[in-house]
Amino acid sequence: MRKIDLTVLEEDALCRLDKYVSDKEKDLSRSRVQSLLQDGVLLVNDKVSKANYKVKTGDHIYACFDDEVELEAKPEKMDLDIRYEDSDVIVINKPRNMVVHPAAGNQTGTLVNGLLYHCKDLSGINGVLRPGIVHRIDKDTTGLLIVAKNDKAHVSLSEQLQSKTVNRLYYALVHGVIEHEFGTIDAPIGRDVKDRQKMAVTEVNSKDARTHFKVIERFKNYTLVECRLETGRTHQIRVHMQYIGHPVVGDEKYSYRKTMDCGGQLLHAHQLTFVHPSTNEKITVEAPLPKQFEDILEELRKEQK
Template sequence: MKHSEWRVVAEDVNERIDKVAAKYEAELTRSRLQTLIDEGSLLVNGKPVKNNYKVKLDDFIELDFIDDAELDAPAENLNLDIVYEDSDVIVINKPRGMVVHPSAGNQHGTLVNGLLYHCTDLSGINGVLRPGIVHRIDKDTTGLLIVAKNDKAHLSLADQLKDKTVNRLYYALVHGVMEHDYGTIDAPIGRDVKDRQKMAVTAVNSKHAVTHFKVVERFKNYTLVECRLETGRTHQIRVHMQYIKHPVVGDQKYSYRKTMDCGGQLLHAHTLTFVHPSTGESVTVHAPLPPDFQNILDTIRKEEM
């Protein structure tokens, strides 16, 4: 872990914090710094800020991050479940428990390790530890994730995510019986001020977040819903479901203490639609529910017959 700290001098006053941080940490790209700021790894006068924060004279800035040079991402044969692949993109059906990219104390068994074994032509925009990674899904969330094989594809997919033209559909089993057949949760998400390891619906240093949902099936104590992400904030569906008092079953971070123990949250990215970076055609891929998720649904249905 690397720690840096400095005070803002007169020549930097009124500059954006990400620009100032880039000046002092030249080894980090602007996008990496912006991610660190979003994650709350950079503090100004002891508090997290947004990327567009304008620094003031004598602001005390602290930054903690893992130096990529200290880490390694060896190629590993992880038998990735590849549901689509061509010369520009790969779409993976990620299993529960797999982390997307290496980090301190977790340098093996990640999706990146498996990608490096499978192919060498991955985009380099996100650096050596995140080659090809355009977006992420949580460790214990299953399902579809798209990876770019070259920088052109990466930029195209990143723009589509920014413009909200990538369609991402998830199945989630949530606690309680939802009253409405469909709805929209429009609530900003930011770092939980009481627990830096969690996200929360908050007005403090938050970002716009929108999740659309519709009921697929109701049970006595649960509801199976389909969620569509309009934005892609960290833990978005999990936080939004908790916010409307229907937390995801199995979620050890945001659900009830007595939530079902199923090895992770029952949240699955089942459909992904994007515009192909080279052909301009719409591509849609699907991934069925993983066996453990399907088995739990089957068990609930049998118990209620």
């Protein structure tokens, strides 16, 4: 576990926050510092701040996080479920238990390793550990992930995500029967003050988060919902569904103790719509539910009869 604990001196006042921290913590690049700020891990006077914040004398800067190993991701041959590809972007249907990019404890076997072998060239905006990665999905979440092959595409896709014009739809099987047909969860998400490895709905050092959902199918003790992300906070769907009392089935971090043998959380990114960076054409890509997810739904349907 790595800690940053700094107090700004007068001679450092008015320096950009990301530059100040990277200058003081020599082994952390500015991009790494920016990532910590975006994730709400690096705090200024116990508040979330931006990379371009000008530090002031006496500011207290603190972070506690798992250190990221600085290494270069190496190409690895692997079978990738490619759902769309051209010279600018590639959309992958990620399987369960695959980490998106290398980090401490996961230096090989990640999606990035496989992409480097397949694509040869990827956007370099996010550095050597996250080439082409515009957004992420959790290790145990299955489904669609869009990757940029060049910097122009990366900038375009990032801007679309920030302006909330990328449409991301997920299927989730959740505990309990949701009575209403649809709803919106508008609740800010930040680090859990009691457990820094978890996120939570909180007013402390949080960011706005909105998830729209509609009921697809009801079962005796479960509900299949489709969720649309308006924002993209860490663990957003998992935290929001727990918040309304309907946690995702199989989620070891936010749900009940094991109630079903499902091999992991039943959350799948099934549809992704974006504007192509070069042609301006609207592209929609879909990925069917994994077989194990479908099998569980079939068993629940049989129990209904």
